[in-house]
Amino acid sequence: MPPWSGHHLRERLGGEFDDAAWDSALQVNLKAVFHLVRFLRPLLEAAAVTGDPARVVNIGSVDGLHVPSAEIYSYAASKAAMHHLTGHLAGRLAPRVAVNAIALGPFESDMLQESLAAEIGLGSPMRRPGGLDDLAGIIQFLGSRGSAYLTGTVIPFDGGLSITR
Template sequence: MTLFSVEGKTVVVTGGSRGIGRMIAAGFVRAGATVYISSRKAAEAEKTAAELGCVAVPADLSTEDGAAALVEAVSARESRLDVLVNNAGATWGAPLEEYPEAAFDKLWGINVKGVFGLTRRFLPLLRAAATPGDPARVINVGSVDGIRVPAMETYAYSATKAAVHMLTRHLAQRLAADSITVNAIAPGPFESKMMAFALNDPATRSAIESHVPLGRIGTPEDMAGTAIFLASRAGAYLTGTVIPVDGGITAHG
């Protein structure tokens, strides 16, 4: 196995039908992994799976039944899981005086509880894949907005993504003895449905790019490359890390 190879590994990517999840899933497929993607919308999941050459498992991961259905579907076909990518998430923006408490309930459920619950449910398959020299990997998708204060009024989003980063560290400490690493990727601006409202407007896009030290929006290769690194032999000795993939935004201040 070469240093950055993930060939032959089994990978689950939640929220894999579009945006960052699709970027990661596509990267793993091209690198020779067997990939399962989940999405709340069955039609989107099936369409993406057909385009990428992976397996779709429609599931609403904000519910316990949805998480259980995903684990059961993968367990029916696989005896081990090498990589779990917890990418499914949501955001909510509104002015402070109008910000609903329901936003915190919804985003806590999918962004934090969803990550915790699915990781716990997949532990038997992750443990089956894990060895000291080649640990099983959990990769959580956080956000630069969980590291620095965002310009937009997305209070529940930034709070829950900060929680994802701490949950990553806590799980990493607990699961190290099982040869399971847990790391997080904190993306900056990438092409996604979550960012479309801003990036589809040329003036807003230019303003966002101007605040990125490297001067551009992230590409699918930037995102997939980081996930593949964490899942390969090259990333086997990392656990409990939060890696900003943001063109230098968080380093810049």
């Protein structure tokens, strides 16, 4: 099963969650982000123009912004670390590359089935889970000239869920 599947989302204290699953969350959510940016840095810097940097948009989670109630220790910790890495990379790569992250809330995905996304989304001020059009809109903004002065930011993109916790 892939490391991002629901199988790895519930981690129990007391030994039921193995080290391989913990390492997998860090590999996918943190280490891969770092190495991909490092690998692409020459291309990113070459694509930048004065006043309009190249962009990196990391996909984080609201579970990396606060301590979640669910037992998702490695997932939440890896997303929090990725949010921190976003700021670190932003400071190092500016002004040629802008690095930001989106902290997603409930969106239907391979990791969060439709019924659970809907249930969580109903508890948000927007009263629904996010959809593909929502995600396309924020990605379009972060890739546009309108975001050229934005870097090192983690944007909660969760229908207001993070303000209710």
